[in-house]
Structure formats: structure tokens, C-alpha cells
Amino acid sequence: MTKAIFYHAGCAVCVSAEKDILNLIPENQVEVVHLGTDKTKLKNAENAGVKSVPALVLSNGNVLHINFGASIEDLK
Amino acid sequence: MTKAIFYHAGCAVCVSAEKDILNLIPENQVEVVHLGTDKTKLKNAENAGVKSVPALVLSNGNVLHINFGASIEDLK
Numbered sequence: 001m002t003k004a005i006f007y008h009a010g011c012a013v014c015v016s017a018e019k020d021i022l023n024l025i026p027e028n029q030v031e032v033v034h035l036g037t038d039k040t041k042l043k044n045a046e047n048a049g050v051k052s053v054p055a056l057v058l059s060n061g062n063v064l065h066i067n068f069g070a071s072i073e074d075l076k
Numbered sequence: 077m078t079k080a081i082f083y084h085a086g087c088a089v090c091v092s093a094e095k096d097i098l099n100l101i102p103e104n105q106v107e108v109v110h111l112g113t114d115k116t117k118l119k120n121a122e123n124a125g126v127k128s129v130p131a132l133v134l135s136n137g138n139v140l141h142i143n144f145g146a147s148i149e150d151l152k
Contacts, residue, residue, distance in 0.1 A: 004100065020138050024080065025100045062096050066140050 002059035003029055007045045009036040009053045013069035017054040021066070030056075035075050046072055078135040079105055083121045085112040085129045089145035093130040097142070106132075111151050122148055 006021055008014035018032065033041050035053060045055075049063040052071050056064040082097055084090035094108065109117050111129060121131070125139040128147045132140040 016138065017140060020134055020136070020140060024105070024134075029100070058096055058100075060096070062092065064093060064096060064142050066142055 003031045004059055005048075005057045006030050006032045007035055007041075007050055007053050007055050007057065008032070009070050009075055010034060011053070011069040013067050014054040017066050017069070021054075021056060035072075039075070042072065042075060079107045080135055081124075081133045082106050082108045083111055083117075083126055083129050083131050083133065084108070085146050085151055086110060087129070087145040089143050090130040093142050093145070097130075097132060111148075115151070118148065118151060 004025065006018060008018050022030065033045070035042055035045060048057045048061070050057065050072055052065055053069050053075070054066050056066060058064065080101065082094060084094050098106065098108070109121070111118055111121060124133045126133060126148055128141055129145050129151070130142050132142060134140065
């Protein structure tokens with residue numbers, strides 16, 4: 001199975017959601033990507049349909065936007 | 077550990093998110109509440125800080141609003 005990808009940007013909302021999500025999902029099933037420090041991944045996130053962070057992109061392609069930390073546009 | 081509670085209301089966004097969440101989280105760690113059919117739980121959800129569904133209320137009290145299906149106000 002492809003891993004889910006958790007996109008975040010280091011904001012308070014993101015960090016809190018990250019902790020919660022990683023508590024719930026087995027660690028080997030999720031990859032964490034920090035879009036604030038790794039801007040090369042922004043395009044991947046956008047292509048996957050991520051509009052804001054934190055967001056979880058699932059292996060089936062669905063995007064779960066979790067709460068609202070920052071817009072993808074603001075990270076560019 | 078107290079279970080997380082997944083609140084939803086049967087909308088398309090909710091059903092899709094529910095499937096995804098239940099794929100990710102071990103079944104014995106999450107309780108699913110349908111606020112459309114069980115309106116007595118609306119007060120619990122509101123007290124927990126749920127503003128819209130689907131939402132996941134964690135055992136630590138944090139609320140993860142996942143995408144947006146319907147406002148709690150609209151379910152009353």
C-alpha cells in the first residue's frame with residue numbers, strides 16, 4: 001500500500017494536528033512533509049489537490065483538509 | 077484510552093471522509109456518531125467544540141474538522 005502523506009508547514013495548527021494524526025495512524029502508513037522547509041514539494045501537494053495545510057493525502061487520492069493552518073498560496 | 081468520536085451527518089463529504097478515516101484508524105479506537113439520525117448527540121458534539129461535520133473529536137479533547145460537509149447549526 002502507498003503511504004498517506006501528511007502535508008504541513010510548521011504552524012501551530014499544523015503541529016497540533018500532526019501530533020494527533022500521528023497518534024492515530026500507524027507511523028509506517030504516513031509520510032510527513034513540511035512544506036515550509038521543503039518548497040520543492042509544493043507542486044506535488046497542489047497537484048494532489050491540497051488547498052491548505054495541514055492536509056492528509058490518502059493512498060486512494062482523497063485529500064482530507066484538517067482544520068486550517070495556512071493556504072497553499074501563502075506558502076509559495 | 078478513551079475512544080475518538082467521529083461525528084458525521086450522512087452527507088457525501090461525510091461518508092467519503094468516514095470511509096477514509098476508518099481505513100486509517102483502528103476500528104476499536106473510534107466511535108461513529110451520525111448526527112442526522114441521532115440529534116440527541118448534537119449537544120455533546122457542540123460542547124466538544126465541533127463546528128461542522130465531518131469532525132473527529134480525539135480522546136485528548138482536540139477537534140479535527142475534516143473538510144466541510146455541513147455546519148452544526150444546519151443540523152439542528
